[in-house]
Amino acid sequence: MPNPSVKNHLQGQTSPYLLQHVDNPVDWYPWDEEALARAQEEDKPILLSIGYSACHWCHVMAHESFEDSETAAVMNQYFINIKVDREERPDLDQIYQLAQQMLTGRPGGWPLTMFLEPIKQAPFFGGTYFPPEERHGLPGFKDLLQRVAEYFHTRREAIQSQNERLLDAFGDLDARLPAAEVEGLNRAPLQAAHRQLAQAFDSRHGGFRGAPKFPNPSSIERCLRDARGEHLTEDEKQQALTMARLTLEQMAQGGIYDQLGGGFCRYSVDEEWRIPHFEKMLYDNGQLLVLYRDAYRLWGSGLFRRILEETGHWAVREMQSPEGGYYSSLDADSEGHEGKFYVWTREQVRALLGEEEYALAARYFGLDQPANFEGYWHLYAATVPEALAQEMKVPAPGLQEQLTAAKQKLFAAREARIRPGRDDKILTAWNGLMIKGMAAAGQALAQPVFIASAERAVDFVRAHLWQKGRLLVSYKDGRAQHRGYLDDYAFLLDALLELLQVRWRDGDLSFAVDLAEAVLERFEDKAQGGFYFTADDHEILIHRPVPLMDDATPAGNGVLAWSLLRLGHLLGEVRYLKAAESTLKAAWKSIQQTPHAHCSLLKTLEEWLIPPQIVILRGGGEELETWRAVAAAEYAPRRVALAIPLEAQDLPGILGEYRPQGTAVTAYVCSGHTCSAPLTRREALKEHLATQGR
Structure with a gap:
């Protein structure tokens, strides 16, 4: 057992994951200048351990190795030990997960265990979970530590040579083309992505490929949008609908969904969705709420309505702080056992x-x-x-x-029962995903509690995580810290545009514009196109990624380009439209290589090829709400509908040109560069939307 009197350098941190290790006999540091300087001064390699508080195998390795005094003594003797919460420092996690894959040829995961040389922090060996004693083909951790330390001090030239090759490989990872070199964009990747997803689809149980099986929200969304696109045959559209519906139904009926309390677990260990890895992540549930909203609009299924209701109430009940922000996750374990709760x-x-x-x-x-x-x-x-x-x-x-x-x-x-642990830090990016999900569910169900929940989270982020024109990453115990990453800006901007379609607040639109301007100033690669994951004044690391492919969360470049495109059309702001186009062109080579891995960028491509349908409603009172309901009644993924009350003032860009006709509600419908005459009868709006497509 760890000695409770021993404290390491994780004291004073707010991350629940880091604080889980504050009593370890390991002399842990957070990733900071003190730790990096000490490694250089003492010429010791860095043992970098990355995980998160809801991670089951992180707990296992902590109990087996980090709480063991003999193992800790070896770690403290030969290494500078740094513990990182991947949710607070996704920049470090992205870089060293990629490095692990390059070094080992195997997929990464958590806990991530990497050994870095002290000068440039380049990794020379790594893996994920290591057991205390040799088993299942894995070396024992204590023995591995001694071998790595010996290798570091006796094979410096080999390490230096390997590091040079690794750093060169990082440079080769950038699959972008200079935007100016791309002559044109076309729908071919949309068609190819459908074929790839159809090939990977599990036609019996839904989802893609075999176990373990993840929700893959971006892929399901692509299937739904394919059914309303203009790039597939009618048979292919029906196939896409079937893929989406079967997957959403099977997940809703499976054990990956909490049949009693609502909310989805992170993934299923089997192909039938029955046995989950029991941790519940905010980011999964935010994205899935949007998908089930879309499915409910399409099919009106009672099952999909129930999932929306139960998951929304779960989010309010268990994941929203009294201050308004949403917590990060629920642990897989309780009482030391996975799934016991x-x-x-x-x-x-x-x-x-x-x-x-x-x-x-x-x-x-x-x-x-x-x-x-x-x-x-x-x-x-x-x-x-x-x-x-x-x-x-x-x-x-x-x-x-x-x-x-x-x-x-x-x-x-x-x-x-004794509940699983909850990671109660509040992350800006993941709050963006859940704000969008709760706004979507609230609109579909006409549920004011969910809409109010989303509003409270926006107000919390703006009050505590938006400081001096910049977003911060994380908030806990009254402290906000770490300058924001691309995902923080992209996901929050996307959420604000969704919430504005549910109900209008002048301050939310101005906040969205402020976010767009900040990300253009700090993250855009103006020479080549696209957006870096880190800001221009971020700490210099061994790699500065430009994320293009979707993962458990959508790629920041995809979400941001999509949001800039929509905001650009709404406001008539050409700079936003050009930034989105430059992102698509810069990513074009990567998109063509693996279209199905770029679903969030494909959504942007689709809307660049066929601009969205913009519906602006001006009026007041309950009548305005009935018109809003008409615009939001069906699944129309290319439609943006804003109901702006009469009292809204100083509307930016071309929004100010959509003026009400007297006191009656007036609708303006624009597709591409063509707008209808003002519509002053609700039935006329219904007829127009029915004939102009979705």
């Missing part, structure tokens, strides 16, 4: 429910089948309510009421 025995369920209720719940949740998680049952929807009602010969409404009652009893009992 979520799993059941049959006896536990039977004790809570009546006999008839239990028979119903057992069939619905798969309790009548063998245990599916380490001798316990993790709940998933083994059937659908309609089929179960037919099978049990009961009316569907009555069965649904019984199911709801059973869920409520199980949820109440689960609430009395």
